[in-house]
Amino acid sequence: MKGKKRLKMAHKNAIAGYLYIAPFIIGFLFFFLLPVIESFRYSLSSMKMGAGRYELTYIGWENFRKVLLIDTKFNPGLLSSLGTMAIQVPVIVIFSFFVANILNQRFRGRALARMVFFLPVIITSGVILKMENADVLLQSSYQYVSGNAGNEMSDFQRLFDIGSFLQKYLGAGGVVSALISMATDHIYDIAISAGVQILIFLAGLQSIAPSVYEAARIEGASGWEVFWKITLPMVSPLILVNALYSVIDSFTNASNEMMVMINDTMFGQVQFGAGSAMAWIYFLVIAILLAAAGGLLSRFVFYET
Amino acid sequence: MKKQNFFRKHPPLTLMWKLVRAVIIFGLCFVILYPLIRKISAAVMDEQDLFDSTVVYVAKHFTLDNFRTAWNAMSFPETFRNTLGISFLCAGLQLCACTLTAYGFARFRFPLRRFWFAMVMLTMIVPPTTIMLPQFIRFRYFDVFGIIEALWGNPLNTINTPIPFILLSLTANGYKNGLYIYMLRQFFRGFPRELEEAAYVDGAGRIRTFLSIILPGSVSMMVTVFLFAFVWQWTDTFFTGLYMNDSRLLSNMLGMLSYNVAAEYGSTAGAMSFVSSGYLSMVNNAGILLVIAPLLILYLVLQKQFTESIARSGLVS
Known part of the structure; x- marks a missing residue:
């Protein structure tokens, strides 16, 4: 019953x-x-826009072959956007975790600081980002703060030229110095693309029960130990979430090189079949990468039971 | 908190950390705000200030002409109304659809639940470019099982109407809706079950419980999702360019601004006239400020709920 x-x-x-x-x-x-x-289906066909509707003719894997073996721009473009992503994502995740930890502490003006850090989510998206990238005056001002101008360095930049400082004192190369110099060179890009990630980390940090910290303190744990043994494991699921989100965000961003190329192939050159094939290859690469990153990172994730 | 406890034993370190922290926060805030300050400073300059090497930030010839030019070239009042309508409608519909979906995932056990949630994630992973052409064709020749063609003779062209946006928002398939569903689901999972159970015991039905317990309890998270949806619709170029390319929307008009200003200038001052890129850039900056001003106001108004949603969302469950 x-x-x-x-x-x-x-x-x-x-x-x-x-x-x-x-x-x-x-x-x-x-x-x-x-x-x-x-x-x-489009990616396996040659497609023509007719008077009324479109016509599809099946041509097998021809489009894929063309894109992968004949097109001179696709493979380098894909590799370079993969390369950018591989450096950017770890930096964004570490940066957003660091900022979330700072914003989670108590200090005067915290509300204001939080507001400023989430400001880019609000005002630097879509068309604004596009305009900023194209604008002459603004470009020179970004070069001023971020230093990707190359030749002439302003005093301001020289002050923050950590890349060459590291090269001088730690020797050239090395993953850490590459990541740090990337972080300082592109600090603006990172700050504006880390908004959602900071939000997710901050929420995670605030959901850790204060009693856990209290217990650790009574047991005599130092701040350093508390960070590595409590904070980090407790938010580790969010490191996975944020890493995957950053990968997706970097790939599906409308200003991404590959997105622009696919868009242009489809609508600029009116090659719908080739464009669809590109989009499919791109998607498969993302999917494999996400699966690999997810599999790798989830081994380090701690789940509270 | 833990840092405070640690440093309470070591006062000099506390002081040093506070100093370092202040420098970091101030520096990063500066980096984030600098372009905004630069835009404001460039937007109120007169053209001759650009070529004056003694002028860096503060204009010598303060003027609002750039704003006037941008305002007229974008037909701001009309464009603003259109954009406001679309953004409000889309954000509202997306919020409703995503809230319902997220609540379903968070509170009910049903077969294939994990599969469907994986599908939500899939909609985020597939790049919009992969499905943009079939979607465009679907909305260009819009039909529901051939009914429209049977009634009017040919399928409906919904391009340059808000219909594609409305349908996508209504079905939680708009821009980044996977993220909203994820955020709301995590929020609902952290929502105390006891409250709902108490309502059930008191004889409230599922809908009543949802409306009178869940919704009032999750206002802050819903405000955050609404804010995101509104803002990203407001500045979106990708889908707007696809579905409403010829419509007077801010993202379209802002993208066309410098082109329109140059064309206007050429037609009034003669074909030999020359518009400097510096001048166009000033007008662009004024245009950008006009577009983001409403967003800034909205952000300031909703700021309290926004930060509250962070404090209460409990994304780790």
């Missing part, structure tokens, strides 16, 4: 659950899954 009732309850729950996520399922099927399948 009791078992039957529970079964009925579970049944009801299942129906209610599906009702709640119904909007997503409908949208997923019609505006996501179908387009994905169609896009795959």
Whole structure:
């Protein structure tokens, strides 16, 4: 009797659950899954826009072959955007974790500092970012703060030229010095793309029960030990989340080199088949990379039971 | 907190850390704010200030002409109204759809739940470029199982209408909606179950419980999601360029601003006239400020809920 009732309850729950996520399922099927399948079909076809509608002719893997073996821009572009991503993501994750830790401490003006750190999420997105990248006056001002101008260095830059400082005293090369000099050279880019990550870390830090810290203090743990033995393991699931989010954000950003190239191939050169093939290769590379990163990082993640 | 406890035993270190922290915070805030300050300073300059080497930040010939030019070239009042309408509608619909979906994932056990959540993540991973062409064609020749074609003879062209945005928002498939679903789901998971159970015991149904317990308890998180959705719709160029390319929306008009100003200048001052890139850049800066001013105001208004949502979201569950 009791078992039957529970079964009925579970049944009801299942129906209610599906009702709640119904909007997503409908949208997923019609505006996501179908387009994905169609896009795959386009990538295997040569496509022409006719008078009324488009015409598809099946040509097999020809588009993929063209993109991978003949196109001179695709492979270098893909590699360079992978390279940028590989350096940027760790820096963004470390930076956002560091900033979240600072913003989680108590100090005067904390509310103001938090507001400023989340400001880029609000005002530096989409068209604004695009305009900033194209603007003459602003470009020179970024070079002033970020130092990717190259030749002439301002005093301001020389003050922060940590890259060559490290090279001088630690010797050239090395992953750490590469990451740090990348961080200082592109501090503005990193600060503006770390907003959501800081938000997620900050929320995670605030959800750690104060009693855990208290217990550690009573046991005599130092701040250093508390950080490595409590804070870091407790937020480690979020390191995974943020790493994956940063990878996705860097790849699907409208200003990403590959996104621009695919967009241009499809609409600029009107090569729908080749563009779709590019998009598919790009997606598969992202998927493999995410799976690898997820698999690697999840070994270090600690889950509270 | 833990740092405080640690340093309470070591006062000199506390002082040093406070100093270092202040420098770091101030420095990073400067880096973030500098471009904004630069934009404001450039936007109020007269053209001759650009070529005056004694002028760096503060204009000698203060003027609001750049704002006037940008205002007119973007047809600001009309464009602003259109953008406000679209952004408000999209953000509102996305918020509703994502909240429902996220609540379903957080509170109900149903078969294939993990599969469907993986699908939510998948919508984030697939780059928009992969599905943009089929989506464009779908909305260009829009039809529901051939009904529209049967009634009117040909499918509906929904490009340059808000319909694509409305449909995508309504079904939680808009820009970054996977992220919103994730954030809201984590929030709901951390929401105390006892409150809902108490409501059930008192005889409230599922819908009643959702409306009177869950929604009021999650205002701060919903404000954050709304803010994100609003802002990203406001400045979006990718989907706006795809679905509403010819419409007077701020992101379109801002992208076209310098082109329009140069064309206007050429037609009034004669074909031989020359517009300096510095001048266009000043107008662009004024235009950018006009576009982000409403966002700044919105951010300041919603700021309290926004920071509260961070404090209460409990993303680790």
